[in-house]
Amino acid sequence: MNDQERQAELRRLDMTLEEIEKQLLISDKDCYTQEAELRASLQSYWDYGGSNAVDEAQLVETVDRQRALTAVTHGTAQKLRKMINSPYFGRIDFIEETPGYQEQTEQIYIGISTLTHKETGEFLVYDWRAPVSGMFYDFGLGKAWYNCPAGIINGSITLKRQYKITNRHMEYMFNADWKIDDEVLQEILGKSADDKMHTIVNSIQREQNQIVRDETHRALFVEGPAGSGKTSVALHRIAFLLYRDRDKITSKNILILSPNHLFSDYVSNVLPELGEENVPQMTFQDYVSQSAANLSLQFETRSAHLEHIFASSDDEASQIRSAGIRFKSSGIFDQALQEYLNWIQTSLVNEYPDIEVQGEIIFTQNDWKHYFLDSYSTMPVTIRLEKIRELIQIRMRPFVHALREEKEAALIAGDEEVNEKVIKAMARIQARQQLQPLIDKVDRLTSLNPLEEYRRLYSKNSRLIQFLANKLPAKWHAIRKQSLAFMNQGILPYEDIPPFLYFQGILQGFAAKPDIKHLVIDEAQDYTSLQYKIMVNLFPNSSWTVVGDPAQTLHPFLHTAPFNTASTIINIEKQFMVRLTRSYRSTKQIQDFCQSLLPYKTEVEPINRPGPLPTVCFAETPEESSEMLLKTIRQHIADGWNSIGIICKSTAESEMLFAELKDHIRHLQLVTSEDDQFPRGIVIMPSYLAKGLEFDAVLVINVDESNYNRTEERHILYTICTRALHRLNLFYQGKISPFISQLDKALYK
Structure with a gap:
């Protein structure tokens, strides 16, 4: 030039x-x-x-x-x-x-x-x-x-x-x-992180652009490693859809399903920077809270559940709980639940008796089947039963009126000195008392409480057991007893929430949101099959953008739905799956270290941005560990890194560390709630709140054998480490996690 x-x-x-x-x-x-x-x-x-x-x-x-x-x-x-x-x-x-x-x-x-x-x-x-x-x-x-x-x-x-x-x-x-020149990318990626995610409109890559502008498919599944821009692509796709379909949809017709409110706050700048209004965001927990509003049980929150799982030991109760989580999120349980619901919808009234009033049958067994399986078959079960109750009540009216007249005549014949109003009232009461057993019977037959019905799944002789046959897990009786114990204490365990909400929705009907025309699901690798089934019913008119990374599955025991399963559940024409392979977040050294933590080799092309090796630091005592942490934090601040994430496995660990460090670091912040805003600066948080976030420097606390030993915990450690843009430091006392001790020593210092 x-x-x-x-x-x-x-x-x-x-x-x-x-x-x-x-x-x-x-x-x-x-x-x-x-x-x-x-x-x-x-x-x-x-x-x-x-x-x-x-x-x-x-x-x-x-x-x-x-x-x-x-x-x-x-x-x-x-x-x-x-x-x-x-x-x-x-x-x-x-x-x-x-x-x-x-x-x-x-x-x-x-x-x-x-x-x-x-x-x-x-x-x-x-x-x-x-x-x-x-x-x-x-x-x-x-x-x-x-x-x-x-x-x-x-x-x-x-x-x-x-x-x-x-x-x-x-x-x-x-x-x-x-392509968008690597010099531009290097400059953007080499900067210190801000407290919010920003637009990447000036550096969108070709493979990302094809996803953003896709006009052919109604369901896009975008899989990619940490830092591949999945969330950014999804947000820019929203902006594209609002531009392309501006005569048909507004920001109110699009919904983002986020992992937590902390993440929602973190990404809240992107659409306004692109000149669009922010679209509504909610978490699955928000839907859970709405659904639990009128129920007698308290639903266990995601944070409380993960804290319990991450902090639990290997005692008998914990082993039963983990076995229950695996089973309740499995395809076997899902299938048995479907069969049970099908039985309710097709066979519930098969053995219902004739309804007889004063020796005359007013509602036959065939009537039960006709109205339940034919006339009202398109309605949810509870609505069908309510309609049948109304029909029976209509057929009872002539008998009720005749009985009242009979009672009035008897009262008048008794020469009691009461006026006409009193006679009518007394006759109505007497008729009601005489018919009460029948009224109670009709109410009982035409009432179905989803929560009580779900509780019965775990009874000793549950019909569910018949559907499961020889597929029951080894610890089934312990699982069902533990589940009932939770519910008897007024708590619905987290692992029971998706099955129950689906169960409730099928029986009562889902509170569908037909105005939502496009749904974005972020961190989709954390959703179970039943959660996808719930969303299909909630958003019947929606197209989908689903983004996630199987390597970042956070829950150690939950069976989540792979994208091919989710695709089958969503079941709409014109679906497309794409995998992003290039990662833009971390330096090459951090990227190599993180990829080596995984038990399998994934196709990841790191951008050639060099940096120092991650460090793994051993301390003999808690005091020495604190000194190491403080020294590392001060060095990062001196080097100009403004955003520092100190990530512990659990909230309990985070709170203990905050108490140790708060008097030594100015403006140190503790984040332990999903409802917190994403803070700028130096922050301590548990692993399950760090999903989707990024920091200039990440300090991973207590990477010892007791914290990261089980196979299921490997992905938790990987997810934490992939939050780092420029610097990664790991600290431990005692014996180091086998996931690190097995690594090539050339990958870290």
Whole structure:
């Protein structure tokens, strides 16, 4: 790039900034005018009042219209303000090669939002989501094409250029060829981490872009190693869908299912940075809390459950619990539950008796089957039974009225000195008393409590046992006794929550959310088959983006659903599975160390960003361990690393360490709740809250044999270590974890 080109680029930047300033001035003025008109309309109404419903309707219409205009103008102003500091980050020169079309080079500048010249209508900046902008991510110099409403447009890219513009100042620009240049990635990835995740719009890679812009499939399953950008891709895909389908959906029609609220807070900046409103986020625990609101049992929370599992010993009760978790999340239990529910839906009333009133049958066995299995068969079981109860009550009415009249006649014949009202009331009471056994019988036959029905699954002679036959686990009787003991104490164990909620939903009906048109599931490797089945029923009109990494499965005993199983459960046409293989988070040295922790070799291509080897530090005493920690933390601070994650296995360990260090480190923070906000700086937290987060430096505490010994704990250690961007330090006393002692010594210092 010669000096003449550089000067031309600087003039182009000045012209773009000038146009943004002009449009921003107009937009701000329009906002002020529209707000003034809105206030005037409201004031006029209050001053003079509306005398009738027509006046009020006109006012509402006027206010709604003015509010809508104000919202649009405010949105325009907000986008312009985002653009003014950095209006674009890339450029391609494209020559369209369409027959009959005069070949000419079009300069396409690409940024966060579209900018057109107010007077000429010329495109000054194209939104990164526009069809033509996709070529910036997908092609190098030479032949290229893009798909738009008019069809496929073929041509050639003759120039590809990248920029870094900060606070309206051109920091650098350079020509690139095939991909977003590694220099840009190295600069971005080499920085200190912030307290929030940020957009990667200027560094999206080709394989990521294809996921973001996929328009063919209704269900995308994205698997990839830690740091491959799965969450970023999912968030940028949301922004793309909001742009592409802006006439059909809004941010309210999209939902992110996050692992916890801490993670939700961490990713909350990305969509606003892309000029879109944040979409609703919820956790599976939120759904659990809503479902448990009117139940007599308290549901065990995910955090409390994981804390119990991570801190538990190998005593008999813990072994029974772990066996129960494995079994209740297994395909065998799932299948038996389905068979039991099918039995309820098809055979519950098979042996129900005739309903007889005063010697006359008003509801036969065939009636039970007809209405339960035919007329009301599309309804949930509890609704079917309620409808049948109403039908029986209708058929009982003539007998009830006749009985009341009989009782009234007897009371009158008895010459009791009471008035007519009293006689009628007494007759009604007597008739009710006489029919009470029948009323109770009908209520009993037409009532089904999902919680009580679920509790019966663990009874000694449960019908579930018949469906399981010879597939019962060795510890079944101990598992069922422990499960009943929990429920008798008023607690539904965490491992029983998905089975129960699915059980309840099938019997009572799910509180479906048909307005959700797209669902994003993050950390999807932690979900069981029954959780996916619940979500299919909750979001019947949704397309899906499902992202996860099997290597980061956190729960040591839970059988989670692999993507091929989830795909079968979701069961919609046009599904696609893709695996990202390149990891952008950690240095090569940290990446090599983490991959070696896994029991199998995975296809991971680390970005060539060098750094020091991870360190593994042994301390003889707790005092020496504390000194080592403090020294390491102070060194990281001196080196300019602002974000330091001190990760323990459990909350109990985190609280103990915080008590030791809080007087020695300024602004040290402890995070132990899923509802906390993601903090900036130096933080101590348990392993299960670190999922999806990243830190400049990660200090892993107590990597000894007692903490990380069981095969199931290998993935926990891997997940913790993969949180590190630039520095990784592990500390232990006593005997080191076999997962580390078995590693090649060249991988760490």
